Amino acid sequence: MSSLRLAELDADNLGAAVRIPPAVGEKAFVAPVVYSIAEAYVTPTAWPRVILDGDTVVGFVMANWDPENEIAAFRGGIWRLNVADEAKGRGVGRFAVEAVAADARRRGYDQITVLWDPAPDGPEQFYLRVGFEKTGELFGETVGTRKV
Numbered sequence: 001m002s003s004l005r006l007a008e009l010d011a012d013n014l015g016a017a018v019r020i021p022p023a024v025g026e027k028a029f030v031a032p033v034v035y036s037i038a039e040a041y042v043t044p045t046a047w048p049r050v051i052l053d054g055d056t057v058v059g060f061v062m063a064n065w066d067p068e069n070e071i072a073a074f075r076g077g078i079w080r081l082n083v084a085d086e087a088k089g090r091g092v093g094r095f096a097v098e099a100v101a102a103d104a105r106r107r108g109y110d111q112i113t114v115l116w117d118p119a120p121d122g123p124e125q126f127y128l129r130v131g132f133e134k135t136g137e138l139f140g141e142t143v144g145t146r147k148v
């Protein structure tokens with residue numbers, strides 16, 4: 001995909017964003033986008049963005065920029081990442097990670113974190129492939145850290 005970009009949520013892209021899997025009630029390794037958007041509404045440090053290929057919504061990523069958080073793993077990094085089924089395996093997830101890393105650099109961070117479910121069919125291999133190293137565990141999840 002050559003024309004990937006991030007955009008803020010708006011009235012035009014909201015409908016497509018909330019249709020990205022998983023659906024509400026579906027068992028999955030990531031929350032439904034509608035739930036993440038609700039969390040962003042009540043979390044001033046949240047940074048939700050849709051991922052567009054041209055004008056088509058192909059994913060959703062939410063970072064959290066909270067440098068004073070008492071838990072180091074929550075100070076800055078990826079909170080949620082959902083790629084549309086038809087767009088998986090085409091570099092959308094990697095693009096999102098690089099975009100969050102670039103925003104982190106602009107904000108003066110030197111690393112970002114992400115937490116993932118360590119289940120064998122979870123996103124661990126993806127995160128290791130895009131540069132995260134396992135640096136700990138928190139609430140039963142693996143903490144990954146990547147220099148930016």
Ligand SMILES: CC(C)(COP(=O)(O)OP(=O)(O)OC[C@H]1O[C@@H](n2cnc3c(N)ncnc32)[C@H](O)[C@@H]1OP(=O)(O)O)[C@@H](O)C(=O)NCCC(=O)NCCS
Nearest residue numbers: 029030081082083088089090091092093094123125126129
């Ligand atoms: C995990 C997820 C975000 C990956 O997004 P994606 O757009 O399919 O990933 P990309 O195409 O950018 O892949 C980047 C690299 O990771 C690798 N990769 C992606 N998924 C992988 C998997 N399940 N196992 C092994 N490698 C994987 C790709 O082969 C690629 O490697 P390459 O660049 O060396 O060729 C996506 O599958 C998804 O939304 N999954 C469901 C929700 C989820 O688990 N989100 C993360 C929760 S925090």
